[in-house]
Amino acid sequence: MEEKHEALVKELQERLSREQVTVNETALEQHGGDESYHSPNLPVCVAYPKTTEDVQQIVYMAKKYGTPVIPYGRGTSLEGHVIPHGGSITVDFALMDQILEVRENDFLVKVQPGVTRSQLNKELKKYGMFFTVDPGADATLGGMAATNASGTTSVKYGVMRDQVRDLEVVTADGAIIHTGSEAEKSSSGYHLNGLFVGSEGTLGCFTELTLRVYGIPESIMAARVSFSSVADAVDGVVSILQSGIEIARVELVDEPSMQQVNKHMETNYKESPTLFLEFHGNEAGLKQDVEFMKAIMEEHACVSIEFEHDTAGRTQLWEARHNLAYAYVHGFPGKKLMVTDVCLPISGLAGAVAHAREELNRLELTGGIVGHVGDGNFHVLLMMDLNDPEEMRKAAELNENIVRYALARGGTCTGEHGVGIGKQKYQQEEHGPALLVMKKIKQALDPHGLMNPNKILTADTGDESNEAARTY
Amino acid sequence: MEEKHEALVKELQERLSREQVTVNETALEQHGGDESYHSPNLPVCVAYPKTTEDVQQIVYMAKKYGTPVIPYGRGTSLEGHVIPHGGSITVDFALMDQILEVRENDFLVKVQPGVTRSQLNKELKKYGMFFTVDPGADATLGGMAATNASGTTSVKYGVMRDQVRDLEVVTADGAIIHTGSEAEKSSSGYHLNGLFVGSEGTLGCFTELTLRVYGIPESIMAARVSFSSVADAVDGVVSILQSGIEIARVELVDEPSMQQVNKHMETNYKESPTLFLEFHGNEAGLKQDVEFMKAIMEEHACVSIEFEHDTAGRTQLWEARHNLAYAYVHGFPGKKLMVTDVCLPISGLAGAVAHAREELNRLELTGGIVGHVGDGNFHVLLMMDLNDPEEMRKAAELNENIVRYALARGGTCTGEHGVGIGKQKYQQEEHGPALLVMKKIKQALDPHGLMNPNKILTADTGDESNEAARTY
The missing domain is CATH 3.30.70.2190 (Alpha-Beta Plaits)
Incomplete structure (x- = not known):
């Protein structure tokens, strides 16, 4: 381990506790990858905060040592969100897994980021209530907010962003902010809830979530x-x-x-x-x-x-x-999962699904098509042999053709899985000059690139010449 | 008129057309205020763009002459959003009032910012559809997006932000960006839709909106x-x-x-x-x-x-x-309207309404209480004599006490009217350190302060010492 990293781990252990910061090889390996085909990469250490102040200490140390921070929930990402870029501190929220408050009369709950959706629903059932968002995996609510997850119920109840009334966030400079309030709606200030949900750890670490819940229907x-x-x-x-x-x-x-x-x-x-x-x-x-x-x-x-x-x-x-x-994963031992995730206006859905099937046939790939078709989002589930370069090439071609089909029809490259590493290459095409606005925001809020760097936006942040402003 | 402003108007008239830029005194007066008690202030000129490119030219001129831009819909603001701060170009979207597309199969419409909600609903009726958001005033959709307006139906269908799939925006550097896509949901890039809706013209001018519409229920x-x-x-x-x-x-x-x-x-x-x-x-x-x-x-x-x-x-x-x-306005000729606008968790609503009535009685003010109580938002409608300093003082005290009551209970100072000028003084109390994040975003996206300056955020943008980062 580099000398700088040794000093970092030592100081982190002093500021949190010895047990809360590990460099154990197995732990590093567990935190180096996700459930997808993306290549893993080990963090320097894994820290397990117990409080918001612990997270703040981690961010201070990240800043002091110039070592980035990667928030980690359950590692169920499908696009490499939790895979460290270079030497990083992975922040595992496993010890911040408390349901802090259920306020049934206000239809809201307060939870720590490590609470999973099944854990929350088990508790809510006692109150005759439920949390609507259900991605396939039993992800943490912090992770689901980070990727703006959705699932089978979003056609009626909306996506993760629609459920978040407030986030407590430790930002890149170590400040503890609240992005919203407990009120059901607000027109006060910039809508930071919307910005931070889906920011994939690139703008800060979520340390508490205030979420909308619903009564179980009659x-x-x-x-x-x-x-x-x-x-x-x-x-x-x-x-x-x-x-x-x-x-x-x-x-x-x-x-x-x-x-x-x-x-x-x-x-x-x-x-x-x-x-x-x-x-x-x-x-x-x-x-x-x-x-x-x-x-x-x-x-x-x-x-x-x-x-x-x-x-x-x-x-x-x-x-x-x-x-x-998981059925696919278990059905094809030794292979790795790639899942496409486009979403497009509903009138284009039938054509997009037919196109995906044609591409599967043309490329002679075996895969299933599933999806949350009520909102125009569908997936191709593909099992890939990472040792078969031809299969890898074909899978990449399939993914790319499906994305380009959707983008050409007003759609998006990712309906719910997020950008992570896998969808970075489509950001310019999808967002055009708006990408520069995103980069300016990242640069303003994380000038040293400490928060999950090289996710969503590529590393060349903020220094493009601005074509739009070139003449007047 | 200052020499600089004369040159600005001349060049604007050359780049748009003579008829599209006016310095007519009546026009200036019509655009100097809104429907509220806030003191008016005249713009330098009023420009009427016909296209996105016209808006881009206006922003280029604003930059060249250092003269800010104030977007203007119907002037139905209740918090002074459209009142110019210093010498400014008011951009009236009256000539950009076309419904561009109704895509019933995709439950979406594309409109120019000057379209009003009643105009849109008249057109949608032909398709058996409707647009859900209904503030009292027949505001423009551009203005409603700028303040994140809501109304009687938001308890079921959500607020303006929930209806916006995409905005075309001319930003402070003259770039034309899209903040979203036509898809119903997305996890791609930062959620600029959410950020720009409710930004009250401080981050750019909206030039086209893609909105969610619904079928008229059975x-x-x-x-x-x-x-x-x-x-x-x-x-x-x-x-x-x-x-x-x-x-x-x-x-x-x-x-x-x-x-x-x-x-x-x-x-x-x-x-x-x-x-x-x-x-x-x-x-x-x-x-x-x-x-x-x-x-x-x-x-x-x-x-x-x-x-x-x-x-x-x-x-x-x-x-x-x-x-x-309007009933109040007509019922009290010569007086001006002040409307409070707090929103708080529903369990606090009954207490907040009772408190508001007590305050009205204590201060011996005459006013009505109304509101969208399904989402915890209510208003006190007060008619004030602007020539009666004691009445003005009491009204301000009422507003302030109602806001502080809500903020102390997890609420917000504005549920749907926006911050404008009137709610600036509560931004620090409501948002705490998150206000600095908002200021950094404003500074990054509008470094010269050209987009509706001194609204939402006060003019001392971005140069606070950051307490949170002071030690580690």
């Missing part, structure tokens, strides 16, 4: 609807959305993915393109919605509709969907 | 529920929210305000504290919700419930609410 109805083609399924969703029926969740799972579901979950679902649907409301309203939904699905030549009337059946259905990425 | 039911006290009415709302019934709109109108409504609208509504309510859904669901709502209201000792079954009755009900500020 009635819930889930269904699986099978089609003979993916196109019919997607057209069906678009028709439901246009009919005014409020969908709470809608997921598309294609035929190969249904096979993986059955294999991994030991279910016996029909192996054809399927929509997983859920509706929330009161009993009478739901009954009317479901009848209308059935009529629309039949118009779109659905093959079968099966309802899940009880909680157990519903739970199994959504677990099947949530475990799909 | 069934709508509106009701007026009268109570013998404001406290009962507020408690009633909180109970409905907690019951899980999805309210689409809910407004509290107190007794003095109901009197103004009847006087101004020639209605014959009961003159007691009243909730105006609306529910959206399918027929069966709505019927169940309304029955449940009635039961809850009766538990809270409501005096009467009257339903509006047809469109005409509903329209009259909401017009009554929307025209309330």
